[in-house]
Amino acid sequence: MKILNLILLSTLLISSCQKRNESIVDKGETYRPKFHFTPPQNWMNDPNGMVYHEGEYHLFYQHYPDSNVWGPMHWGHAVSKDLVQWQHLPIALYPDSLGYIFSGSAVIDHQNTSGFGSLENPAMVAIFTYHLAEGEKAKRNDFQTQGIAYSTDRGRTWTKYEHNPVLINPGIIDFRDPKVSWNEVSGQWVMALAVKDHIEFYGSPNLKRWNKLSEFGNALGAHGGVWECPDLFSLKDEQGNIKWVLFVSINPGGPQGGSATQYFVGDFDGNKFSPQDTVTRWIDYGPDNYAGVTWSNIPATDGRRLFMGWMSNWQYANRVPTYAWRSAMTIPRVLSLTQSDNGLSLSSMPVEEIKSLRDGSEISLPGFLNAADSLSKEITLPKSEVEVVLELTRSSADNDFEIELSNMKGEKLLIGLHGESNQFYIDRRNSGKQDFSPVFGGKHFGHRIMKSNDVRLKLFIDIASVELFADDGTLVMTEIFFPNKPFSILKARAVKKGVNIKAMTIFPLMAISQKQ
Numbered sequence: 001m002k003i004l005n006l007i008l009l010s011t012l013l014i015s016s017c018q019k020r021n022e023s024i025v026d027k028g029e030t031y032r033p034k035f036h037f038t039p040p041q042n043w044m045n046d047p048n049g050m051v052y053h054e055g056e057y058h059l060f061y062q063h064y065p066d067s068n069v070w071g072p073m074h075w076g077h078a079v080s081k082d083l084v085q086w087q088h089l090p091i092a093l094y095p096d097s098l099g100y101i102f103s104g105s106a107v108i109d110h111q112n113t114s115g116f117g118s119l120e121n122p123a124m125v126a127i128f129t130y131h132l133a134e135g136e137k138a139k140r141n142d143f144q145t146q147g148i149a150y151s152t153d154r155g156r157t158w159t160k161y162e163h164n165p166v167l168i169n170p171g172i173i174d175f176r177d178p179k180v181s182w183n184e185v186s187g188q189w190v191m192a193l194a195v196k197d198h199i200e201f202y203g204s205p206n207l208k209r210w211n212k213l214s215e216f217g218n219a220l221g222a223h224g225g226v227w228e229c230p231d232l233f234s235l236k237d238e239q240g241n242i243k244w245v246l247f248v249s250i251n252p253g254g255p256q257g258g259s260a261t262q263y264f265v266g267d268f269d270g271n272k273f274s275p276q277d278t279v280t281r282w283i284d285y286g287p288d289n290y291a292g293v294t295w296s297n298i299p300a301t302d303g304r305r306l307f308m309g310w311m312s313n314w315q316y317a318n319r320v321p322t323y324a325w326r327s328a329m330t331i332p333r334v335l336s337l338t339q340s341d342n343g344l345s346l347s348s349m350p351v352e353e354i355k356s357l358r359d360g361s362e363i364s365l366p367g368f369l370n371a372a373d374s375l376s377k378e379i380t381l382p383k384s385e386v387e388v389v390l391e392l393t394r395s396s397a398d399n400d401f402e403i404e405l406s407n408m409k410g411e412k413l414l415i416g417l418h419g420e421s422n423q424f425y426i427d428r429r430n431s432g433k434q435d436f437s438p439v440f441g442g443k444h445f446g447h448r449i450m451k452s453n454d455v456r457l458k459l460f461i462d463i464a465s466v467e468l469f470a471d472d473g474t475l476v477m478t479e480i481f482f483p484n485k486p487f488s489i490l491k492a493r494a495v496k497k498g499v500n501i502k503a504m505t506i507f508p509l510m511a512i513s514q515k516q
């Protein structure tokens with residue numbers, strides 16, 4: 001009997017929550033997450049213009065308000081006081097005669113270099129790509145340019161700059177996604193721009209006039225697809241030295257196929273980026289975290305570098321089985337630099353604020369290993385945070401561990417550690433609907449880059465997605481799935497003898513409000 005092979009089998013059953021979910025009349029809302037940001041309706045892709053200002057975290061996003069598939073892009077808009085609860089605001093930027101409004105960033109112009117605001121009331125300035133569909137149809141190569149717009153009322157109303165575009169196209173089809181920040185060293189605004197197969201840096205005194213500083217990367221990193229959505233920011237390493245991190249999203253060419261975000265660690269002298277090495281690293285080894293960038297203008301008293309990504313993949317984003325709306329963002333994450341087996345690497349952990357969603361009914365299972373073989377609890381698993389502490393006691397081949405989420409239809413999602421290869425995996429091959437794409441099903445692996453035999457895992461499960469944070473966030477995997485009935489059963493098992501499950505805690509999470 002299979003159970004004899006298991007050191008541990010814990011079956012956690014839900015009844016209350018499951019009944020509620022099953023009775024949902026499907027208005028195309030079945031898979032809407034409960035604590036992730038989603039658009040009120042219709043299409044969403046990349047996060048844009050993320051900036052903190054006067055107590056609010058702004059999130060703009062690529063949005064097509066008239067359909068649930070990609071189309072003429074607008075900037076949707078929402079704000080949050082705590083990165084958890086969101087308030088939807090009216091669309092911030094509409095397409096105009098220069099084109100659709102593609103991805104970009106936003107800054108607070110504290111010194112009023114642009115003249116759009118004042119020192120007392122600095123303007124919020126959005127820097128974005130204009131995509132002129134007519135130009136693309138006419139097979140021109142200069143249809144992507146950069147434009148700016150500003151707001152002096154906390155992002156509520158916007159004025160486009162009368163002399164747009166501010167950066168014209170030299171004749172390169174892919175010329176987009178400006179990420180702008182103030183650079184103290186060179187005393188100017190610096191724009192990182194994705195240009196086909198490399199990043200170009202531009203400098204400006206006032207956000208209106210831009211001159212080219214340097215290029216990076218046409219012979220470095222992954223090049224299986226076009227480069228998009230860069231981000232450039234500094235982070236301190238564990239010794240307190242300032243390092244620079246450059247994000248480059250790429251589509252296709254990610255480690256699991258399709259879209260993914262690679263990053264480089266190095267130095268930036270105000271003009272030019274120099275990487276520490278030639279290793280290709282990914283911020284997330286799951287298939288569903290794309291085009292993520294970080295918030296600007298976070299107060300020094302906070303000091304965190306905060307990240308959010310789009311929880312989908314261009315391979316199937318337009319066809320996933322959600323209808324009233326399409327796509328969610330990842331939970332916000334805090335970034336840091338950690339020395340690992342793979343050199344200086346990025347760690348991502350969920351923001352502390354997300355703990356405010358814990359409803360106090362957690363189930364703690366300490367000394368789990370000595371518990372009975374089988375254990376039943378009722379929990380609201382379809383939206384919960386699960387913490388697991390493992391101890392690896394033997395040689396790697398014995399260190400297999402697995403968590404199984406399943407439903408009454410026998411569909412399952414497997415999340416585990418493969419000891420021999422020292423890799424975590426998420427296996428969604430039998431997780432429910434997948435006929436919308438031939439490449440959706442799959443078992444995806446991510447390598448551990450920490451040596452420790454103490455393994456800490458955090459999982460955030462939200463109806464149709466899981467985010468796995470292992471080894472203090474040095475290995476992250478984000479993955480979506482579409483079960484035909486909610487996953488209501490959780491089993492955890494040490495598959496071989498080399499793993500002790502030291503503790504496991506399940507925190508049911510409350511739904512967030514997404515006020516209109």
Ligand code: FRU
Pocket residue numbers: 045046062073102103129176177228229291
């Ligand atoms: C990335 C991307 C960007 C572009 C936007 C268009 O997902 O392709 O390069 O600006 O989406 O919606």
